[in-house]
Amino acid sequence: MTTESMIEVDGLTKYYGDFPAVSGLTFSVRKGEILGFLGPNGAGKSTTMRVLTGYMPPSSGTARIAGYDIVGDSLKARQHIGYLPENVPLYTEMTIREYLSFMGKIRGMSNERIVSRTNDVIQICHLEDYRDTLIGKLSKGFRQRTGIAQAVLHEPDVLIMDEPTIGIDPIQIVETRQLIKDLGGEHTLIISTHILPEVSMICERVVIIHEGEIVAEDTPKNLGDRLEGTERLTMEVRGPIKEVTKAIRNVKGVQDVSFANGESGSGLYNIIGKREGDMRVDLAKAVVDNGWGLLRMEAVTLSLEEIFLRLTTAEGS
Amino acid sequence: MTTTLAIMKKELVVYFKSPMAYIVAGVFLALTGVFFIDSVDTMFAVAEIRGLLLRSVFFLLPLIPPLLTMRLLAEEQKLGTLELLLTAPVRDYEVVFGKFIASFIILSGTVLLTLFYVLILSIYSNPDLGPIFSGYVGFLLCGGATLSIGLLASSLSGNQLVAAAVGFGVILLFNVIDQITTIVGGAVAKVLEAVSLTGHFDSFARGVIDTGDVVYYLVVMAFFLFLTIRSLESRRWR
Ligand SMILES: Nc1ncnc2c1ncn2[C@@H]1O[C@H](COP(=O)(O)OP(=O)(O)OP(=O)(O)O)[C@@H](O)[C@H]1O
Numbered sequence A: 001m002t003t004e005s006m007i008e009v010d011g012l013t014k015y016y017g018d019f020p021a022v023s024g025l026t027f028s029v030r031k032g033e034i035l036g037f038l039g040p041n042g043a044g045k046s047t048t049m050r051v052l053t054g055y056m057p058p059s060s061g062t063a064r065i066a067g068y069d070i071v072g073d074s075l076k077a078r079q080h081i082g083y084l085p086e087n088v089p090l091y092t093e094m095t096i097r098e099y100l101s102f103m104g105k106i107r108g109m110s111n112e113r114i115v116s117r118t119n120d121v122i123q124i125c126h127l128e129d130y131r132d133t134l135i136g137k138l139s140k141g142f143r144q145r146t147g148i149a150q151a152v153l154h155e156p157d158v159l160i161m162d163e164p165t166i167g168i169d170p171i172q173i174v175e176t177r178q179l180i181k182d183l184g185g186e187h188t189l190i191i192s193t194h195i196l197p198e199v200s201m202i203c204e205r206v207v208i209i210h211e212g213e214i215v216a217e218d219t220p221k222n223l224g225d226r227l228e229g230t231e232r233l234t235m236e237v238r239g240p241i242k243e244v245t246k247a248i249r250n251v252k253g254v255q256d257v258s259f260a261n262g263e264s265g266s267g268l269y270n271i272i273g274k275r276e277g278d279m280r281v282d283l284a285k286a287v288v289d290n291g292w293g294l295l296r297m298e299a300v301t302l303s304l305e306e307i308f309l310r311l312t313t314a315e316g317s
Numbered sequence B: 001m002t003t004t005l006a007i008m009k010k011e012l013v014v015y016f017k018s019p020m021a022y023i024v025a026g027v028f029l030a031l032t033g034v035f036f037i038d039s040v041d042t043m044f045a046v047a048e049i050r051g052l053l054l055r056s057v058f059f060l061l062p063l064i065p066p067l068l069t070m071r072l073l074a075e076e077q078k079l080g081t082l083e084l085l086l087t088a089p090v091r092d093y094e095v096v097f098g099k100f101i102a103s104f105i106i107l108s109g110t111v112l113l114t115l116f117y118v119l120i121l122s123i124y125s126n127p128d129l130g131p132i133f134s135g136y137v138g139f140l141l142c143g144g145a146t147l148s149i150g151l152l153a154s155s156l157s158g159n160q161l162v163a164a165a166v167g168f169g170v171i172l173l174f175n176v177i178d179q180i181t182t183i184v185g186g187a188v189a190k191v192l193e194a195v196s197l198t199g200h201f202d203s204f205a206r207g208v209i210d211t212g213d214v215v216y217y218l219v220v221m222a223f224f225l226f227l228t229i230r231s232l233e234s235r236r237w238r
């Protein structure tokens, strides 16, 4: 951990009763970095965020926001956080402007700063036409933007957003993602999501959690590469299925073969093997040497989605 | 301090935006009006509003304060806005005080509207202003105590109706608890009398501001506000 890290989480554990929703999370986020918090439903993303924002204390473990302990120095830590909770809770009977002004006041901002920042965030979040509309009358997407606007109002060092793009239309999603991306650099962000492409689009680093534990932590690209250490190929071969399967299995580096029917009497073979060495050359050679017809050979790249599935589905062969 | 004021101001605005403030004022004035007219014969003779205040404490304080407080914390829980409020750099007691003061201002405003009856009284008669003043002081103290009970009820669940019902029940119980003193007798009766909300009001209505009674209401208020703060904290530790 460098002195530059804005968020430091060490052994964070949260029990609901005897149920460990989050156990032993350790990670840190550098200043200006955007961290993706990825996990299926019930993984513990929201729980972690609630603990980091001081809504609930951890059962054990510690976390520091901008150097302040979230338990011992809770008030100071909270001063440095902007938070967008899941489902964007807002006061429906207030207008956007009234709401932002209230949020500014309870965060101790001066009146002048509230006025100027309210104008700024209304512009940043494209809420100009709705500043005096009751929040209860806004559409989901505009409520989402209002939620983001209040989170960045006081220019916090750390932004914590729980599923910021859920429930908004595709055009607004693109805009919102861009908005979030632009916030990086100045702010340090943690974004939770289970939308995978979003992570590769927005985040510089990903923490994948499953059943309350970190199962992987890396850049989106490295996560891809890491699994590319194992290579996946699809081969279309004309020849007797049993023998072909056996021959493929005997090639050095091959770990697994599965068969599917191809067109015109050929077979499709899905192969998983080690990246290093000349597996592809050896495979081609094995087919040709046996006098079968090699119709096609293709590398299949693993999407983050598959990595995610692999990391989060239960172990087993 | 600024946080408490901001929360108080926000709640006041919501009171006036929703029909609640007007409903409460309407109900309050209508019922106190009935009490006033009902006691009008005797009143012009002795020129006092003791009957009005006594009956208001007994009938209106179980009803009106829970209506004013039921929304204050229950709705924050239901909407989830409590999560944003408590993750702002705000202390739990600032939230509770801000909301309590807002409800107290609305209740006081409503109660002071009944000064109209005092005005009528002083036009046609010559009321003794001492007991009227002490009566209002007592009423506001007792009102504050009932508001703190209502606020605690509102912190317990996300359901406003539950909050109102619990508040109503508890305050009513506090009001009538000294009715059974003749049955139980002895030390228990003394305790029940000491705890009763209405029991401490009598002397105010008679024109006496007794330090013990003032302290009693302040202690009840502090006790239930303290419980409300703990109740907010408990959801953090649950
Ligand atoms: N207040 C609570 N009391 C008891 N259990 C809870 C509570 N909140 C969450 N849980 C449980 O803790 C686990 C983690 O929940 P959490 O909301 O953190 O998941 P999540 O990763 O945010 O999921 P989602 O993607 O659905 O939002 C779940 O099994 C959930 O049932």
Ligand SMILES: [Mg+2]
Residues within 6 Å of the ligand: A045, A046, A047, A086, A162
């Ligand atoms: Mg969640």
